[in-house]
Structure formats: structure tokens, C-alpha cells
Amino acid sequence: MDTIKNDFLQICEMAKKENVQVELMITGGESLKLGYQKRKLEKFEASQNQMAGFRVVDEMTQGYAYTENLSLDSLKLTFQEALKNAKTLKNENNKYKIKFATPEKIQELTFLNSAQEVSMQEKLKAAEILESAALDVDPKIKSTPYCGLIESKGFKRILNSEGLDVSYQSNSFSGYTYSLAKDGAFTKTNRSSRFVRNFKELDPKAIAEKSAKAAMKALPSKKMKTGNYAALIDREEMSSFLAMLAPHLTAKKVLEGKSLLKGKLGQKLASPLFHLLDDPLNEFGTSTRPFDSEGSPSRKTFLFESGQLMTYLTDIESAEKLGIKNTANATRSPSTSLDVEPSNLVLKLGQTAFDQMIKEHTKVVHITHITGGLHAGYKESTGDFSLPAEGFMYENGKLLGPVDQFVMSGNIFQLLQDIEAIGNEYDADGSSYLSPDVLVKSLSFAGES
Amino acid sequence: MILPEIRLQKTLDAALSTGADFADVFVEETYSSQLSLLNQKADKAIVGTLYGAGIRLFFGEEIVYVTTNDLSEEALIKTALMAAQARGNQKRLASAFQLKASQFDSIHTYGEKPWEMNRDKKFQWMNAVDQHARSRSSLVTQVEANLLEKFQKVQIANSNGLHKFDQRAYSRLGVQTFVESEGMKESSHDNAGHMGTSELYDKIDLKKLAVENVDRALLLTKAKYAPAGEMPVLISNSFGGVIFHEACGHGLETTSVAKNSSVFCGKLGQKVAHESVTAIDDGTIQNEWGSLNIDDEGMPTQRTTLIEKGILKSYIVDQMGAKQTGYQATGSGRKQSYKFAPASRMRNTFIDRGTDKFEDMVKDVDYGLYAKKMGGGSVNTGTGDYNFSVVEGYIIRNGEIQEAVKGACLIGRGIETLGNITKVSDNLKLATGMCGSVSGSIPAAVGQPEILVSKMTVGGRA
Numbered sequence: 001m002d003t004i005k006n007d008f009l010q011i012c013e014m015a016k017k018e019n020v021q022v023e024l025m026i027t028g029g030e031s032l033k034l035g036y037q038k039r040k041l042e043k044f045e046a047s048q049n050q051m052a053g054f055r056v057v058d059e060m061t062q063g064y065a066y067t068e069n070l071s072l073d074s075l076k077l078t079f080q081e082a083l084k085n086a087k088t089l090k091n092e093n094n095k096y097k098i099k100f101a102t103p104e105k106i107q108e109l110t111f112l113n114s115a116q117e118v119s120m121q122e123k124l125k126a127a128e129i130l131e132s133a134a135l136d137v138d139p140k141i142k143s144t145p146y147c148g149l150i151e152s153k154g155f156k157r158i159l160n161s162e163g164l165d166v167s168y169q170s171n172s173f174s175g176y177t178y179s180l181a182k183d184g185a186f187t188k189t190n191r192s193s194r195f196v197r198n199f200k201e202l203d204p205k206a207i208a209e210k211s212a213k214a215a216m217k218a219l220p221s222k223k224m225k226t227g228n229y230a231a232l233i234d235r236e237e238m239s240s241f242l243a244m245l246a247p248h249l250t251a252k253k254v255l256e257g258k259s260l261l262k263g264k265l266g267q268k269l270a271s272p273l274f275h276l277l278d279d280p281l282n283e284f285g286t287s288t289r290p291f292d293s294e295g296s297p298s299r300k301t302f303l304f305e306s307g308q309l310m311t312y313l314t315d316i317e318s319a320e321k322l323g324i325k326n327t328a329n330a331t332r333s334p335s336t337s338l339d340v341e342p343s344n345l346v347l348k349l350g351q352t353a354f355d356q357m358i359k360e361h362t363k364v365v366h367i368t369h370i371t372g373g374l375h376a377g378y379k380e381s382t383g384d385f386s387l388p389a390e391g392f393m394y395e396n397g398k399l400l401g402p403v404d405q406f407v408m409s410g411n412i413f414q415l416l417q418d419i420e421a422i423g424n425e426y427d428a429d430g431s432s433y434l435s436p437d438v439l440v441k442s443l444s445f446a447g448e449s
Numbered sequence: 450m451i452l453p454e455i456r457l458q459k460t461l462d463a464a465l466s467t468g469a470d471f472a473d474v475f476v477e478e479t480y481s482s483q484l485s486l487l488n489q490k491a492d493k494a495i496v497g498t499l500y501g502a503g504i505r506l507f508f509g510e511e512i513v514y515v516t517t518n519d520l521s522e523e524a525l526i527k528t529a530l531m532a533a534q535a536r537g538n539q540k541r542l543a544s545a546f547q548l549k550a551s552q553f554d555s556i557h558t559y560g561e562k563p564w565e566m567n568r569d570k571k572f573q574w575m576n577a578v579d580q581h582a583r584s585r586s587s588l589v590t591q592v593e594a595n596l597l598e599k600f601q602k603v604q605i606a607n608s609n610g611l612h613k614f615d616q617r618a619y620s621r622l623g624v625q626t627f628v629e630s631e632g633m634k635e636s637s638h639d640n641a642g643h644m645g646t647s648e649l650y651d652k653i654d655l656k657k658l659a660v661e662n663v664d665r666a667l668l669l670t671k672a673k674y675a676p677a678g679e680m681p682v683l684i685s686n687s688f689g690g691v692i693f694h695e696a697c698g699h700g701l702e703t704t705s706v707a708k709n710s711s712v713f714c715g716k717l718g719q720k721v722a723h724e725s726v727t728a729i730d731d732g733t734i735q736n737e738w739g740s741l742n743i744d745d746e747g748m749p750t751q752r753t754t755l756i757e758k759g760i761l762k763s764y765i766v767d768q769m770g771a772k773q774t775g776y777q778a779t780g781s782g783r784k785q786s787y788k789f790a791p792a793s794r795m796r797n798t799f800i801d802r803g804t805d806k807f808e809d810m811v812k813d814v815d816y817g818l819y820a821k822k823m824g825g826g827s828v829n830t831g832t833g834d835y836n837f838s839v840v841e842g843y844i845i846r847n848g849e850i851q852e853a854v855k856g857a858c859l860i861g862r863g864i865e866t867l868g869n870i871t872k873v874s875d876n877l878k879l880a881t882g883m884c885g886s887v888s889g890s891i892p893a894a895v896g897q898p899e900i901l902v903s904k905m906t907v908g909g910r911a
Binding site for chain 1: 481487490491492493494495496497498499500501510511512513514515516517518531532535536568590591627634635636674675677678679705708709710712788790824825826827829830831832833834835836837838855856857858860861862887906907908909910911
């Protein structure tokens with residue numbers, strides 16, 4: 001018996017009496033986290049969760065409510081709360097009549113939920129190696145403050161009063177190691193991780209060794225002289241720059257007047273080498289899904305082609321308001337309101353090898369780590385960034401050594417225009433951003449006077 | 450109470466059935482409300498409830514933590530047994546403890562609960578902020594206001610017989626304004642909040658909140674980029690305290706110290722900062738943003754002196770941290786919700802007031818930066834490298850505060866920076882912040898008087 005469906009049909013009856021439409025999103029799953037410290041198991045965390053979120057539409061307004069109690073009584077109460085919220089927001093200035101997704105064929109992504117039996121012993125062994133293989137690289141690896149294995153199983157289901165009922169399940173494993181290397185007064189850390197859908201593809205030794213070796217390689221770092229240098233942004237760190245661009249690509253931000261790409265469709269805004277795609281069907285992405293948070297079928301969207309802005313990312317409402325196609329990028333969880341966001345952003349491969357890129361300028365800074373994330377210094381309203389980072393300095397194609405304690409500054413839109421070369425390979429470590437290395441003509445670097 | 454005592458007793462008995470040294474259960478029921486106003490229109494209304502429990506077991510220094518949404522006796526016992534069987538293998542015969550509920554006087558006072566308060570009133574506050582912002586300047590293009598309220602009921606019991614219940618209310622009103630002047634777009638955001646309910650907004654000056662926000666955004670449209678390089682930096686009070694939070698606070702948490710991954714390891718009793726620096730982590734301040742009655746392990750909160758006149762006096766210690774390091778727990782076990790195992794976390798953390806006058810500190814600087822308003826930051830506790838952004842800054846030239854600059858980011862190493870603090874003013878203020886770490890995102894206040902740092906790397910434009 002499909003209890004959820006039966007309960008939802010009862011709630012649809014309540015909605016009908018109130019003359020409103022209703023959508024129910026249910027997510028849930030299980031996760032297991034295992035971590036070793038000092039070669040002993042330190043962490044064993046298991047959780048199961050489920051949450052139901054209602055979106056109630058009263059013509060031009062919508063209200064939300066959520067609960068973790070999925071009994072029928074609780075669902076009815078939560079529906080009433082969402083209804084009350086929709087009524088609260090009633091405003092005669094709203095002109096747009098909100099629409100729900102109608103049932104369409106959804107592409108099945110079988111790779112999301114590959115059947116596999118993995119014993120607890122195998123998982124514990126993987127977690128143990130994620131620490132020990134890093135410690136075994138060199139005595140200078142003093143600890144791995146964070147390391148472990150995460151197993152996730154999840155499901156998502158959306159039902160609405162237009163007859164839509166879509167769902168999918170997914171499972172994944174992530175292994176990560178964060179190594180701390182110490183040599184005299186110098187300390188360096190490095191995080192390496194890998195996301196896989198099939199346990200057999202997880203190589204914990206490779207993850208741990210990569211992390212340890214990268215931490216060692218950065219010892220001993222020096223400060224650099226303040227100045228302007230060419231920047232070679234590592235493929236793994238390019239995600240930060242794509243994340244800066246992401247909100248500007250959404251039609252919701254365009255409609256709110258917050259996107260700096262407003263009114264620029266069809267314009268050449270980036271280097272001709274820049275081709276960017278939103279790909280919710282990509283097997284290696286962590287934001288892969290067969291439908292978006294309104295239940296619209298996922299599809300690929302070309303955002304930039306040869307530097308030209310092709311479209312914005314949309315949901316049903318923003319697509320209709322702008323008169324462009326729905327790209328199915330509605331995003332929400334049961335406890336949040338509807339937003340528009342990219343799924344997996346994929347920067348198309350270029351043709352230049354790393355070894356070639358470091359020779360393109362007299363001095364090139366290879367940016368391998370943006371240390372503070374974006375909140376340390378990115379301003380979305382202007383596109384300006386000032387971000388602390390670490391990396392390696394090259395001169396005439398030769399490695400001078402690791403550099404740290406510097407801040408690189410610029411503007412994301414200028415950076416897109418200043419791209420001089422794009423690398424010819426990806427690392428499929430698993431992320432919602434897939435990018436090769438990117439060479440940028442010049443950024444401002446603050447270090448020693 | 451959320452659940453009857455007998456149910457928690459049975460849960461803990463099941464948890465200990467395979468030989469764990471210790472078990473506790475954390476039960477939570479949390480109501481959350483998020484309302485927002487966009488361009489003078491009510492934009493979003495989301496309410497919801499979290500309802501679940503986390504059961505934690507210690508086997509030596511190994512932690513097993515399991516969670517469930519189902520709080521029936523049957524489900525709790527089943528979850529506890531799952532945790533017990535995950536690692537344990539011994540049979541334990543009888544329960545050796547009896548839960549005993551204990552009462553305590555709350556330090557904090559609350560008004561109307563968020564679900565009881567009239568929603569129109571909440572939108573009136575947001576509308577007032579919108580109106581004040583628009584009245585301030587015709588260059589305002591957009592105003593967003595939001596009100597976040599949370600009311601958390603927690604019930605904590607453990608195998609030492611502890612059984613406590615507490616209620617925690619949080620309310621925070623945020624505003625973000627967007628301006629456009631001569632083609633330059635800028636924005637600014639700010640917020641006001643406390644550990645408590647929303648009647649606060651009848652008392653505070655919402656006009657000041659809105660006007661300062663607009664003025665800052667307008668100032669930024671005219672500001673040039675900050676210079677790059679090393680220079681003296683005068684950091685303002687209030688949210689300026691994020692520097693201590695990042696540069697030092699996280700490195701004092703036993704989460705890092707026990708793993709030997711903090712630059713502050715083994716430095717207890719040693720000089721780690723300039724003698725002008727005394728730093729406190731205080732959970733006892735009435736209705737302050739990061740305050741508590743009890744922590745998420747049931748221990749009464751306290752005022753902990755971390756650094757006294759430059760000497761490291763205490764770490765920030767939770768129960769597992771105490772077990773691993775031998776230091777006394779400081780009532781610092783905190784977490785976002787039942788979905789996280791607790792970890793050692795900060796509460797209201799600040800550099801205590803000194804004796805210097807702000808005006809004299811400005812006069813001390815020939816050329817440097819005055820960081821008036823801070824943004825977010827982070828730290829790598831392993832290396833001590835921290836960073837944070839300066840939202841509103843000014844150049845100090847010849848002992849005078851001069852033109853505004855934008856886009857600065859400050860970086861440095863915790864211990865070096867603490868040693869480079871040369872003056873601390875007498876004007877202490879705290880500010881609200883959200884702190885993210887291993888046990889989730891929690892309310893934590895930061896603060897300090899104005900401080901002068903003799904040398905910091907300022908990331909601006911070269």
C-alpha cells in the first residue's frame with residue numbers, strides 16, 4: 001500500500017475545499033560516517049531521517065511548512081500551516097498566477113542507485129586506510145585531523161495536486177583525508193576526497209596518499225611579493241570561481257535585479273575559450289538528478305558558448321516571466337522555499353596541457369587552494385573578490401616553490417574575459433563543478449611589501 | 450519535558466547493554482519560522498518542526514552516535530540497541546544508575562513564543578526597516594528584510610543519572626539594501642538579534658539599523674579598492690571580534706587540541722598573546738546570542754577565561770575532549786540539532802576591555818587600515834592561518850581616519866597576530882554571528898573593544 005500517496009490524496013481533498021493547490025516533497029535516507037584517529041576507530045555515526053514539506057499555492061501566493069513527523073495527523077497539521085502562510089502573504093500587487101509542474105516523462109538514471117552489498121568490515125577497512133595510508137607516507141605527516149568514509153542513501157519524491165508523482169533513489173560513498181604535515185616551524189594541511197556511486201571505485205589509499213603528498217609538497221611555503229601575476233587556477237579550485245558566477249546565471253536573480261548578467265543575453269562576456277554547461281544528468285556530478293524540485297524533467301543547458309551568454313537558468317515561474325525556456329533548475333528541500341540554482345556546472349575541456357600553461361608568462365602562480373572559501377571575501381552584488389589562497393610560484397616554466405599567506409583580488413566578470421587557456425583534462429573526484437585548469441592573464445596578489 | 454523519564458531510562462539501559470562506558474540521549478523539539486519581505490511585499494513564510502533524538506555512546510575514546518525521528522519507546526530502544534551493537538560485544542547485566550530529573554533557574558527570560566505572536570506584527574517590523582531604508586535615500590533600489598525565529602526544547606539524560614530539560618529561544622532580524630549611484634551598484638547587510646523572543650524589535654532602534662545599512666552601501670559606491678600589503682590595522686569593536694574567534698578561538702577547542710592539530714597544543718600556562726589581551730568565553734550573559742543555561746551535554750554553562758594578560762589559561766572543553774585531554778569540561782559541548790554529535794564549541798567569545806582610548810590608537814598609526822565593519826572569516830586550526838573580509842574600511846594617514854576603501858581581506862597566523870596586538874580600547878561590544886564547524890551551525894557571539902595590530906597582511910588591489 002502506498003501510504004504516502006493515500007495520505008496525499010486526502011490532503012488534496014482538503015486543498016480542494018480551500019480552493020488551493022498543494023505540492024508535497026518528501027526526502028529521506030540513511031547515512032553512516034566512520035572515522036579513525038591515531039589508528040583507532042574514533043567515530044561511528046549512523047542516522048536516518050525523513051522530512052515532508054508542503055507548498056500551498058493560493059493563485060498568486062504560496063506558503064510553506066515542513067515536519068519530520070510523517071503521520072497523517074501531522075501531515076494534515078503541516079498542510080494547514082502552509083495554507084495559513086499562503087493566506088498571510090496575500091497581496092493584490094502580485095499578478096503572476098503560480099503554476100505547478102504537470103506530469104511528463106522522466107529519464108531514469110539507473111547509475112544513481114546501483115545495487116551493491118558492502119559489508120561493515122569492508123567499510124571499516126576503507127575508513128582505517130583513509131587515515132593510515134596518509135600517516136604512512138612520511139613521518140612529517142603528524143595527523144589527519146579529519147578523515148573518514150561516508151555512506152549515503154537517499155530518496156526524494158514530489159507529488160502535486162496536478163497529478164504529478166515522481167521519485168528517485170540514490171546512493172553514494174565519499175572518502176576524505178585531511179592531512180597535516182609538519183617540518184620544523186612549518187605546518188601545512190591538505191584535503192583530498194573522492195565521491196563514487198559504486199564502492200568498488202573508491203580507492204582509499206589513493207585518496208589518503210594524495211592528501212599527504214600534497215601537504216608535504218607545500219612545505220616550506222614562503223610569502224610572495226605583492227604584485228600582479230598570471231594565475232593558473234587549479235581544476236579543483238575553479239569550483240570557487242564557478243560558484244561566484246552561479247547566482248548571476250539564474251533568472252530569479254535577474255528578475256530580482258540582483259544579477260549582473262541582467263539584459264546581457266546573447267552578448268560576448270567571456271573569453272572565446274569559455275564554454276559552460278549545466279548538466280543535471282552527468283554521471284560524475286554530485287548534484288545529478290532526474291527532475292528538479294518542482295518535478296520538471298532534468299535536461300542539459302548550454303549557458304556560455306564561445307564566451308557568449310546563451311540563456312539563464314530557470315524554473316517554471318522565472319521562465320514564463322522572462323519568456324524563455326524552463327531549464328528545470330528549481331531547487332528546494334522540504335524545509336526551504338523555492339529557488340533557482342545550477343545542478344552540475346561543467347566547464348568544457350580546452351586544449352592546453354598544464355606544462356604548457358606554466359610557460360605562458362614569466363611568472364605564473366598556480367592556485368591550489370582558496371583557504372577561506374567565498375565568504376572570506378566575495379561580494380556577489382559587484383563580482384569583486386579578495387580571497388586568501390595558497391599555491392606554487394613558477395618562473396620561466398620552472399617551479400620556484402610553494403607560496404602562502406597571500407590574497408588574490410579581482411572581479412569574476414573580468415576574470416572570465418581574461419582567460420587565456422583552458423586545460424585538457426578533468427579530475428573526476430566528484431563535485432557539482434567539473435572543470436579543467438584555467439589560465440588567467442593577471443590577478444592582483446597581496447603578500448609581502 | 451518532551452518524553453517521560455522512564456522512556457529515557459530504558460533507552461540508556463539498552464544503550465549500555467554491550468559494555469559502553471557512557472551513554473547519553475539528546476531529545477529535541479524545535480519550532481522554526483522564517484519570514485521575509487522583499488521590496489515592500491511579504492515574500493516568504495516557512496514554518497516547521499524538527500523532532501528527533503540522538504543517542505551517543507563512549508567506548509573508550511570511540512564515539513558511536515545514532516539518530517532517529519521516531520521517539521516512541523520501541524523505536525528509541527531499537528536505535529539504542531543498534532548503537533550498542535555497532536561496536537560493543539560484552540554483555541552487561543543490570544542498570545547501574547537511576548535517572549533523576551533536576552531543575553535549575555533559567556538565566557534567560559522569554560516573551561511571547563514565536564507561534565503565539567501575531568504575524569502581522571512581525572511584518573510590521575520588517576516593513577518599518579524597509580521604510581526607514583527607502584526614506585534615507587532615493588538611490589535605494591531594493592530592500593530585503595527577514596525574521597528568523599527558533600524555539601528549541603531540549604531534554605538531555607545520561608548514564609551518570611543526569612536528566613535535564615531546557616528551552617532556548619532565538620530571534621534575528623536581518624536587512625540587506627541595494628543601492629545604485631552613477632552606475633555603481635553596491636549592497637550592504639546587517640542584523641540584530643538575541644537569545645530570546647521577538648519583542649526585542651519593539652525596543653531596539655530599527656531606524657538606526659536601516660539607515661546605517663543604506664549609508665554603508667552608498668559609501669561603498671564611492672570607495673576605492675583597498676591597498677595591498679602589510680600594514681598596521683585598527684580593528685573596530687563588536688563584530689571586529691571575529692578576528693579572535695577565527696585567529697584563536699577555534700584553535701582552543703578540544704576538537705582540534707585533542708587531535709594535536711592546533712597551534713595552541715601544549716601551550717597552557719604559556720604566553721600566547723600580548724599582555725594587553727585577556728580573552729573570555731562566556732555562556733552566562735543574560736539573553737546574549739551565544740548564551741545557554743546548560744550545554745548540549747547537560748552541563749551548566751560557565752564563564753571561562755581563555756587568556757589572561759597574554760597567558761593561555763584554558764581550552765574550550767566538551768565531555769569527550771575532557772576524557773581525551775584530561776582538562777576539565779567547560780560546559781562547551783554544543784551542536785546545531787539532534788542530527789549532530791556535540792563537539793567543543795564557542796559561546797560568547799570576546800577580548801575583554803583594556804584601558805586605551807580609541808582616539809589615541811588612531812593617532813598611533815602613520816599609514817594603515819581602519820577596519821570598521823567586518824564580514825565573515827575562517828581558520829585552518831592546523832596552521833593557525835585565518836582570514837576575514839573587511840566590509841567597511843578606511844585608510845588611516847598621519848594619525849587621522851581618511852578615505853573609505855572596499856574589497857579588503859585580512860589574513861594572518863593566530864599566534865603571530867595575538868602577539869602583534871599592541872593596544873586594546875576600553876569600549877567592549879558584542880555582536881551576533883553564526884559559527885559553522887563539525888557539529889553544525891550554532892549561534893555564537895563575537896566581540897572585542899577596538900584593537901590595534903601592528904602588522905597584518907591586507908589583501909586589496911596591488
